Amino acid sequence: MSFLQDVVDILLQYVVKSFDRSTKVIDFHYPNELLQEYNWELADQPQTLEEILLNCRTTLKYAIKTGHPRYFNQLSTGLDMVGLAADWLTSAANTNMFTYEIAPVFVLLEYVTLRKMREMVGWPGGCGDGIFSPGGAISNMYAMLIARFKMFPEVKEKGMAAIPRLVAFTSEHSHFSVKKGAAALGIGTDSVILIRCDERGKMIPSDLERRIVEAKQKGFVPFLVSATAGTTVYGAFDPLIAIADICKKYKIWMHVDGAWGGGLLMSRKHKWKLNGIERANSVTWNPHKMMGVPLQCSALLVREEGLMQSCNQMHASYLFQQDKHYDLSYDTGDKALQCGRHVDVFKLWLMWRAKGTTGFEAQIDKCLELAEYLYNKIKNREGYEMVAPVIKARMMEYGTTMVSYQPLGDKVNFFRMVISNPAATHQDIDFLIDEIERLGQDL
Amino acid sequence: MSFLQDVVDILLQYVVKSFDRSTKVIDFHYPNELLQEYNWELADQPQTLEEILLNCRTTLKYAIKTGHPRYFNQLSTGLDMVGLAADWLTSAANTNMFTYEIAPVFVLLEYVTLRKMREMVGWPGGCGDGIFSPGGAISNMYAMLIARFKMFPEVKEKGMAAIPRLVAFTSEHSHFSVKKGAAALGIGTDSVILIRCDERGKMIPSDLERRIVEAKQKGFVPFLVSATAGTTVYGAFDPLIAIADICKKYKIWMHVDGAWGGGLLMSRKHKWKLNGIERANSVTWNPHKMMGVPLQCSALLVREEGLMQSCNQMHASYLFQQDKHYDLSYDTGDKALQCGRHVDVFKLWLMWRAKGTTGFEAQIDKCLELAEYLYNKIKNREGYEMVAPVIKARMMEYGTTMVSYQPLGDKVNFFRMVISNPAATHQDIDFLIDEIERLGQDL
Numbered sequence: 001m002s003f004l005q006d007v008v009d010i011l012l013q014y015v016v017k018s019f020d021r022s023t024k025v026i027d028f029h030y031p032n033e034l035l036q037e038y039n040w041e042l043a044d045q046p047q048t049l050e051e052i053l054l055n056c057r058t059t060l061k062y063a064i065k066t067g068h069p070r071y072f073n074q075l076s077t078g079l080d081m082v083g084l085a086a087d088w089l090t091s092a093a094n095t096n097m098f099t100y101e102i103a104p105v106f107v108l109l110e111y112v113t114l115r116k117m118r119e120m121v122g123w124p125g126g127c128g129d130g131i132f133s134p135g136g137a138i139s140n141m142y143a144m145l146i147a148r149f150k151m152f153p154e155v156k157e158k159g160m161a162a163i164p165r166l167v168a169f170t171s172e173h174s175h176f177s178v179k180k181g182a183a184a185l186g187i188g189t190d191s192v193i194l195i196r197c198d199e200r201g202k203m204i205p206s207d208l209e210r211r212i213v214e215a216k217q218k219g220f221v222p223f224l225v226s227a228t229a230g231t232t233v234y235g236a237f238d239p240l241i242a243i244a245d246i247c248k249k250y251k252i253w254m255h256v257d258g259a260w261g262g263g264l265l266m267s268r269k270h271k272w273k274l275n276g277i278e279r280a281n282s283v284t285w286n287p288h289k290m291m292g293v294p295l296q297c298s299a300l301l302v303r304e305e306g307l308m309q310s311c312n313q314m315h316a317s318y319l320f321q322q323d324k325h326y327d328l329s330y331d332t333g334d335k336a337l338q339c340g341r342h343v344d345v346f347k348l349w350l351m352w353r354a355k356g357t358t359g360f361e362a363q364i365d366k367c368l369e370l371a372e373y374l375y376n377k378i379k380n381r382e383g384y385e386m387v388a389p390v391i392k393a394r395m396m397e398y399g400t401t402m403v404s405y406q407p408l409g410d411k412v413n414f415f416r417m418v419i420s421n422p423a424a425t426h427q428d429i430d431f432l433i434d435e436i437e438r439l440g441q442d443l
Numbered sequence: 444m445s446f447l448q449d450v451v452d453i454l455l456q457y458v459v460k461s462f463d464r465s466t467k468v469i470d471f472h473y474p475n476e477l478l479q480e481y482n483w484e485l486a487d488q489p490q491t492l493e494e495i496l497l498n499c500r501t502t503l504k505y506a507i508k509t510g511h512p513r514y515f516n517q518l519s520t521g522l523d524m525v526g527l528a529a530d531w532l533t534s535a536a537n538t539n540m541f542t543y544e545i546a547p548v549f550v551l552l553e554y555v556t557l558r559k560m561r562e563m564v565g566w567p568g569g570c571g572d573g574i575f576s577p578g579g580a581i582s583n584m585y586a587m588l589i590a591r592f593k594m595f596p597e598v599k600e601k602g603m604a605a606i607p608r609l610v611a612f613t614s615e616h617s618h619f620s621v622k623k624g625a626a627a628l629g630i631g632t633d634s635v636i637l638i639r640c641d642e643r644g645k646m647i648p649s650d651l652e653r654r655i656v657e658a659k660q661k662g663f664v665p666f667l668v669s670a671t672a673g674t675t676v677y678g679a680f681d682p683l684i685a686i687a688d689i690c691k692k693y694k695i696w697m698h699v700d701g702a703w704g705g706g707l708l709m710s711r712k713h714k715w716k717l718n719g720i721e722r723a724n725s726v727t728w729n730p731h732k733m734m735g736v737p738l739q740c741s742a743l744l745v746r747e748e749g750l751m752q753s754c755n756q757m758h759a760s761y762l763f764q765q766d767k768h769y770d771l772s773y774d775t776g777d778k779a780l781q782c783g784r785h786v787d788v789f790k791l792w793l794m795w796r797a798k799g800t801t802g803f804e805a806q807i808d809k810c811l812e813l814a815e816y817l818y819n820k821i822k823n824r825e826g827y828e829m830v831a832p833v834i835k836a837r838m839m840e841y842g843t844t845m846v847s848y849q850p851l852g853d854k855v856n857f858f859r860m861v862i863s864n865p866a867a868t869h870q871d872i873d874f875l876i877d878e879i880e881r882l883g884q885d886l
Contacts, residue, residue, distance in 0.1 A: 001455055001458070001459065001524075003524060003525075003528065004451075004455060004458070004524055004527065004528055005451070005455070007528040007531060007532065008447075008448070008451050008531070010532075011531060011532060011535045012444055012447060012448070014535055014536075015444070015447070015535055016444065028547075029547065030769050030770070031543060031547070031550075031551065031769060031770050031773045032770070034547055034548070034551055035551060040551060040552060040555050040792075041555060041559075042555065042556065042559045042792070042795045042796065042800070043796075043799055043800070044799050044800045044801050045799040045801060046796075046797055046798050046799040046801070046802050047796050047797055047799070049797070051796070052525060052528075052793060052796060052797050055793060055796055056528070056529075056532055056793070059532065059536075059548050059552075059789070060532070060535075060536065062547055062548045063536045063538070063546075063547075063548055063549075064536075064538055064544075064545050064546070064547070066536070066537050066538050066545070067537065073544070073545060074539065074545060076537075076539060076783065079535070079537055081444075081446060081447055082446075082495060084447065084534055084535060084537075085446065085447055085450040085495075085499070086499075087531075087534035088450060088451070088454060088530075088531050088534060089450065089453075089454060089499055089502065089503070091527055091530035091531060091534070091737055092454045092457055092458055092503075092522070092527060093502075093503065093506045093507075093509070094509050094510065094519075094522055094527075094737050094738055095506070095507055095509050095738070096517065096519060096738055100474060101507075101516070101839070102507050102509070102516060102517060103506075103507065104471075104472065104474070104477055104505055104506075104507070105477070105502050105505045105506055106506075107474075108474065108477055108478060108483060109483060109502075112483050112484060112485065113485065116484075116485045134577035134581075134781060134784075134785065135781045135782060135783040135784065135785075136782060136783065137780060137781045137782040137783070138577075138780065138781055141780065145627055155626075155629065155631065156626045156631065156632060157626075157631050157632050157633045158631045158633055159603060159608075159625075159629050159630045159631025159633070159634055160602060160603035160604060160629035160630075160631075161603060161604075161608050161631070162631070165602075165604050175759075175782070176757040176758075176759040176782070177780075177782055179757050180755065180757055180780055181780075182602075183598075183599045183600075183755070184588055184627070184628060184755075184780055185627060185628060185629050186598065186602050186603035186628050186629025186630065187602045187603075187629065188598065188599065188600050188601045188602025188603075188604070188605070189599060189600050189757075190600045190601055190602070191602055232759075232761055233761055288783070294534055294537050295537055295538070295539055295783060295785055295786075296783060296785045298783075312623065312626070312627075314619040314622050314623055314632075315619075316618075316619040316675075317849050317850055317851070318675055318676055318847060318849040318851075318859060319847075321832070321848065321849060321856075323832045323856075324832070324836075325832070325835075325836035325839070326473050326474060327473070327474050327475070330474045337580060337581065337584065337620075337623055337624075337627055338577060338578045338580045338581055339578060339579060339580040339618070339619070339620055340519065340578040340579065340580070340731070340738060340739060340741075341577075341578065342577065342578075342738060342739045342785070343738075346502070349483075349485070350495060350498060350499070352485045353485065353486075353489075353490050353494070353495060353498055354489055354490055354492070354495050355489050356486055356487050356488040356489040356490070357485070357486070357487045358487050358488060358489070359489050389764070389766045389767070389768070392768075393767075393768035396544070396768070404761060404762075405764065406760050406761040406764060407760055408760070408761075413764075413766075416761060
């Protein structure tokens with residue numbers, strides 16, 4: 001136990017440093033340097049607990065401080081103390097979500113939390129089903145799997161050979177996981193039709209309808225439209241009402257990938273951007289992104305109850321004994337592709353208790369206000385787009401801040417600024433702009 | 444920070460109690476009771492930190508003590524202090540495995556650890572590839588996905604419609620995830636052919652060969668044999684050498700599901716049970732089972748390098764910029780179906796440093812010795828098989844110990860005794876036998 005307390009002391013120091021703007025975000029080393037910097041190898045003989053503590057310190061020395069107020073690199077940033085505590089409790093409880101028997105509290109909390117999320121989506125009384133899955137890509141894949149099963153349940157036993165050629169639709173700015181899912185499920189990436197976006201990155205509904213009609217004329221069966229609420233690069237929201245109308249007209253499953261934008265449902269001021277989501281058949285929503293829950297925490301919500309279970313169940317008799325002495329509907333394991341499933345709900349549940357819905361709302365409103373602040377600051381400045389990779393390399397070496405860059409379509413490389421860290425302030429935004437200009441001034 | 448320390452104090456108490464044989468394994472309540480026992484709902488308004496601490500205590504009060512020496516219910520049991528500390532560090536670092544840029548140390552440790560595991564499998568110099576995935580079911584699904592891609596790479600773009608009807612083979616005692624994977628990948632569960640087992644639960648190679656020939660005659664294409672090293676219920680090891688010969692003869696991908704039995708590779712005394720695994724094309728090995736690493740920690744190992752990447756990559760330009768300033772082969776994200784991927788390696792790596800290979804070996808040898816002890820104790824006793832569910836219900840209510848039961852084939856319900864908790868002793872085994880007899884004595 002004194003060993004565990006020693007590790008906790010190291011971690012508490014690290015956490016304090018993560019929030020200290022005078023420390024670096026990253027102490028960058030190239031992979032080969034880092035491999036040589038320390039002996040990371042696995043040996044036959046044990047190390048002492050003293051050495052294990054040193055391993056911990058060294059690991060943290062080279063880690064990226066993702067909670068640092070000047071870390072803007074990914075959609076998941078920030079470090080919430082209640083979320084961290086909840087994750088520690090989850091580790092200590094060390095159990096698995098497949099049955100009520102071995103995770104009674106966590107199974108109930110998943111039930112309570114998913115129902116609440118479905119209420120916020122706008123499904124009457126929070127009706128429907130859901131699961132926490134290992135990330136948004138898997139949640140999107142689940143949606144595709146369930147949509148296919150709903151239309152052609154025989155696919156489960158007979159495979160794709162027994163059903164017509166399916167096609168799915170998503171915008172050209174959508175997340176790559178839609179294509180990954182199609183590849184994995186045996187649908188094929190060619191059967192994911194990319195719909196054009198307007199200049200703000202939103203799917204153009206008339207192009208969607210045109211492509212659906214075209215696909216049907218070719219004899220394909222449209223089975224899924226994956227709309228995006230918060231695209232990965234622009235943060236754009238597809239027009240969900242218009243898309244819902246089209247899905248209804250052509251009887252197509254409507255999925256909303258709200259991995260990034262789902263958090264806006266917490267905000268009375270901003271949730272209008274998701275108007276129409278209540279008409280979706282399924283929704284991906286990652287609290288580990290805009291809501292700042294520690295990784296990983298991604299929910300797939302499905303409006304029709306029972307479908308996940310029928311789609312994925314295999315009735316393994318060693319887990320889901322039908323003669324158990326309690327209500328079997330709490331054995332959620334057969335809804336998932338996974339057998340064992342990590343407990344991801346507790347972090348979100350405990351943070352929600354600590355902040356209340358209003359706390360998440362305030363956090364999200366603040367991030368959107370900061371984004372607007374940044375936009376106003378830089379809208380009249382341009383010219384450093386061309387040199388983004390060079391500035392990025394310098395930024396990593398200085399370690400003072402961290403932001404991602406990328407090209408998109410006909411645009412050259414530009415910085416993709418993610419604002420979701422509750423610890424970031426106006427001053428951090430100012431610092432970032434100054435730093436980018438400082439690092440690029442001799443280019 | 445004082446809040447975090449308060450949570451740690453609660454957790455340390457819980458951990459100490461987990462190892463105390465005089466405490467119950469479980470304080471069982473039926474789902475509706477538990478829902479009413481406490482207010483678990485999510486509200487608009489925040490709770491105080493005092494209330495949050497109370498939430499933590501209540502959650503642990505009703506949790507199953509999976510680390511308790513008398514918890515024999517699942518394949519994942521036990522609670523390792525170094526593993527727990529490592530998981531806490533992972534939570535504090537709160538990052539994602541997709542790029543070296545945001546997880547430099549963890550990406551390197553995954554590289555070091557997977558190479559070591561491949562060495563133990565017996566691939567020359569630890570060659571090949573791999574990934575930590577969210578559980579054995581997903582690892583097995585990956586193997587199927589990669590095997591299909593290797594034989595028919597066009598499936599990625601064109602889907603199953605463009606390729607012949609595939610069939611996979613696995614034993615009738617194999618894990619249900621093989622069928623789940625086939626359903627998800629659009630292959631269909633009917634295309635998973637179950638091979639007969641002998642009376643000890645091992646796949647019969649002559650039946651495998653017969654069914655392969657039969658499938659080919661029907662025009663199907665055999666693409667995968669999933670052999671099991673450590674079946675879920677009997678703990679049987681399929682004859683890998685004979686299976687490897689057949690796979691070679693018919694040019695079929697050989698996968699070994701060693702989710703449970705992979706840990707035996709650590710034991711010089713027992714690893715002969717996996718002889719032939721070095722001829723596999725892919726291996727699933729879950730350190731969160733027999734090796735006692737906290738959940739989740741499952742590795743998929745693939746002998747051919749580059750295949751995972753070609754199979755799953757989508758080249759998302761916002762993550763995997765090709766003009767980065769470091770060696771891109773460390774950006775592992777595009778090998779996975781997931782986009783974000785939880786850091787699962789650190790627990791295993793740190794435990795391996797703390798125990799050394801010899802420490803894992805001793806732990807596994809001890810579990811197998813205990814299993815033999817149990818076998819010798821009960822081999823001459825029978826008769827309580829018929830009443831397993833009743834005894835189980837009583838056991839949960841008393842909360843003194845926990846073991847799973849299940850039927851299999853023509854066998855009625857029997858207790859499935861899992862020995863993988865390093866904290867269990869001969870006395871705990873004696874206790875279990877006595878307890879089962881005590882709980883059943885008036886039946």
